[in-house]
Amino acid sequence: MTGIDDVAKLAGVSTATVSRALSGRGHVAPRTREKVAAAASQLGYVVNADASSLATGRTRNVGVVVPFLNRWFYTAVIEGAQRRLMQYGYDLTLYNLSGHDDERSSVFEHFLLRKRVDAVLAVSLELTEQEVDSLHALGRPLVGVGGPIPGVPTLSIDDVAVTKLATEHLLSLGHRVIGHIGGDVERELSFHLPTNRRHGYELALREAGIEPDPALYYPAVFTMESGYQAAKQLLGEPRIRPTALVAASDEMAIGAMLAARDMGLSVPGDLSVIGIDNHELAPFFGLSTVDQHPGLQGERAVELLMEALQPSGGADSVPAVDQPLPFDLIVRDSTARVPLQPAAVESAHG
Amino acid sequence: MTGIDDVAKLAGVSTATVSRALSGRGHVAPRTREKVAAAASQLGYVVNADASSLATGRTRNVGVVVPFLNRWFYTAVIEGAQRRLMQYGYDLTLYNLSGHDDERSSVFEHFLLRKRVDAVLAVSLELTEQEVDSLHALGRPLVGVGGPIPGVPTLSIDDVAVTKLATEHLLSLGHRVIGHIGGDVERELSFHLPTNRRHGYELALREAGIEPDPALYYPAVFTMESGYQAAKQLLGEPRIRPTALVAASDEMAIGAMLAARDMGLSVPGDLSVIGIDNHELAPFFGLSTVDQHPGLQGERAVELLMEALQPSGGADSVPAVDQPLPFDLIVRDSTARVPLQPAAVESAHG
DNA sequence: TTGAAAGCGCTAACAT
């Protein structure tokens, strides 16, 4: 394979000059720079990343750690991160924590320690204290996206504000009996997210002078199926008569829409449903939702890491996250004014 | 950071011995090996991947190239590949080709050339000739998964056999008028896959003595929405009366199920639907399907690459793919015996 | 502005 020596020879300069010319560091005469560039492209020369890393101590590679891959949110974040990293000339090495426990620990005890990465991006991870420690022990810039990691600057939408907005949308349509399908604190990876989203829902109700009824909350995991089941429970319970549902995610919300239909309730005729995410399936199902722009979160996270990697920036300290992340209400077909008669399965059936 | 010298010093041996002891290459006395291992773990030493790569020429890293990330099949393949790679002690660097054209070309012209990877796994890629060339120019083992790449050994299920099986399932239930929602050759990335799947469908029909009716085929892209629309067309057309539908993917099939329901047809009462994939949503929708085990495909692909990377194996030649990949019919609730009266929208409505 | 040369941390001959 062609190396820096070949380029140097062809351009008639030293390897040092080639390095300087191609990297843009140090002063090189314009004419020399051109000669080098020409030689390099003629030979199809591309710097050997490993040799460069060894010499500089910088790998131009960041590690992205995710708990799963098969969830829309994660891939969306990864795509955003990837896009930005590429612009900076960085590679993305993926570490997936699903799988056996020993695979998981092997990521922390082995893979991440090989000095392959300049920085680490942790997506929605619920980590043990020990794992957080080993992340810190890398001595590399580290940011989280989507889930708070103790002692790690984390990028996240305001989960309280997001469900508050969704709930307010329903309130503004006249709904007063609004159910909530939220993450199950017992069963979810993350404790904070479902709790915050529930708080946002309750906050909106209280501000509207409505005391939240615990019976109107039903826990679920963040899947369509779980949302479906939760909705069946909520809609089948004769003592409560929700005219609207706010789900903590779009997948749950879609499950809820399907459940309503299976029970003979029309959406939004008898029941309004809103989710959180703007999942790729949301347009197809006509689901009203709050977009949380996960791709953007990935991009922002990368920008923070890149800042921290600048020699100008504080050594290994990621700048504090100040800007709140944007989220936007998207109204589609699943939410409408409250029906005159509160909906219930009975009324739909006759 | 602690290096090999520190370990050597602590263990009272030379760096060469440390290297040998830790890598398992070359002969080391058991007692020495233990001493070294103890010293290494005491110091928390992990080999610097870049230095090792530079010295050996092997990176212990493979590049995985995907056209998108947000499709279930890709992430499933990646997960499988990742799992296996980890067992071999390899990292996975992800290259995503969605995004602008210049980002795409930058992957081939820059990123992949940095000698970061020992091998490349290309997932369901429709590549230009030039792109295939630059992949070959890497001089690294290369395998494809899911989509044939000219001149590249590719792992794929037998697409003809898969839809043939799905169609035969419907035939065995007594269906005779079977529609097909297949990939649109004009609009899809890959030419072969939709064509082969259609062939399998037609083959099954012909073997059952039924001449395929072109009117029973409707093209779509591999999404739920597109499957929904295609099903509406197929089911709304009064001149054909399909009692069953085979879709080229589960997402299309789910779309078709939803379309049928929206038209007042019950599945499987009035219409049977079968897909291909065993998508994560298939169980929830009760969809009968043919599992193509994408995770397994990813694992297999990695095994091929690892074989090719063995010095014993042919230099950069990936062994020919001989074993056919497994696929399995999974019968759920969306397929049943043909109704006595052919279903149509009219019959359902009155 | 450019070149010479000393590493970066590890591995793999080659010696012993």
Added chain:
DNA sequence: ATGTTAGCGCTTTCAA
């Protein structure tokens, strides 16, 4: 079985 040593390909002082 272990140590010595010369690189791997590049970057970056230090000199010129």
